[in-house]
Amino acid sequence: MKKRIAFIGAGVMGASIVRHLLQAGYEVVMFTRTKSKAEPLVKEGATWADSVGAAVVDSDFIFTMVGMPKDVEEIYFGEEGILSSGRKGQIVVDMTTSSPSLAKQIATAAEEKGISSIDAPVSGGDIGARNGTLSIMCGGDKQVFENILPILSVFGEQIIYQGGPGAGQHTKMANQIAIATNMIGVCEAIAYAQKAGLDPGVVLTSITSGAAGSWSLTNLAPRMLEEDFAPGFYVKHFLKDMDIALQEAELLNLDLPGLQMAREMYSELIKQGYGEKGTQVLYKRYEGQ
Template sequence: MKNGKVAFIGTGVMGASIVKHLLQAEYEVAVYTRTKVKAEPLVEAGAVWAETVGEVVTGADLIFTMVGYPTDVEEVYFGEGGIFANGKAGQVVIDMTTSSPALAKQIAEQAAMLKMASIDAPVSGGDVGAKNGTLSIMCGGEEQVFDKILPVLSVFGKQIVYQGVAGAGQHTKMCNQIAIATNMIGVCEALAYAEHAGLEAETVLASISSGAAGSWSLSNLAPRMLQGDFEPGFYVKHFFKDINIALREAEAMQLALPGLQLARDMYDKLVLQGYSDKGTQALYKSYS
């Protein structure tokens, strides 16, 4: 797959950085996104702009998708002008959107019918991981297909793990989001406590971020909270979507997740307050 042709659909906060890594690794990349202006820096860097999904898919060996919601995934794959209407046998589709495990299975089944291959490969690491090429990538699908595309994933990922059959990558991402959701509450409450106790919050961070309380959110997002920087590394609206997917999956398994439900209620309030397009660290505003 080295120097193969790649199609990339969705060049948002994380997708744009991933495309840059692929270009730097000398892959030929065609891009499509609904808002063309978002892709202009990538075109200047060497990517080829496509006017439609059908156009970007044509001639590609690998087709990456990284869009917003499961409904967007459905449209991109199953829509009249979508991937499956324009793809061809032998192509591999890799959905990096955090979406539902059931939808990942549907994509895999349709891909197999068309003699294409599919991997669900949601990621974790936020804008920092995307920029640094150190994303954690959780993969579901046929293992031989995973092995085939692993060199490409390694261009922008560091921890790349095959989790099992189609949908397993999405289930693993739900585990990731569950852990982050309740951890984010803890990070916010730790900082709020420090400030109310009259401590220097930055100094407190120096102590607790390297101890047993350490976490990615504490190291990367807590400093942003203290600086009043709530710009997105990962959108509140997308995290809220992920939490709802996880809760629906848990309900189907008859599994109660009270911590995740609390996080859902708190992020619901943020959405209602108009913070949908801010970063997940905006939860800190709940304590101000």
């Protein structure tokens, strides 16, 4: 018999993950702050819970995927949160991109209650979530990782154990650092092609298969050309990730000028009202030149 999974959060990626779990035959009970976000999934077979505690109490596994570290703190450490409502033997898996230090705090507090914890942020955006091909970066106890691997395999493709608590989040920071500066390069390549009088779509055909190839170039550059700025990953969340990475880098005495530049550019997009758009909206910075 398949185990019961509580899933907290139903954003752009979370909703697709829940669908994969349902299709794989898992019983999924959900809670989101905005119930309307969960209603389509309830129609597809998920069960609605009225609170985090109600979702957690009878579940074997608890997955969380929310927006900000403060949201993670609330659902784990709140009065009716996961750690106050959970029980010995459960496994909690936080898939939110959050701070490594918070992941370590959760792991320590969970262990005191006999609950196992894995930090498992993902990469791949809305496309990866829909296709079940997410890259999942995991930190925590290796045996616990092995125990949940069959579940992660339902919606992930590249699932790698990185080390102890917080290691998954550190790996995600490295991922976000690489994306931040790469996105600038993608935008500037398209802007240059257009300014030179080339057909940018044809240019993309050439450069995506060469040394310049990247996930962003293949998946987000075409959206830029179509003026499709719908979020696969929100600008506001990306800015949060860059802030975490810069804070962690400071603790490591590491200077990251490329990341700092990208952070400033995305901060301007927030000021212009693009926080709810996808990260590819950075291309607007180059339009009209």
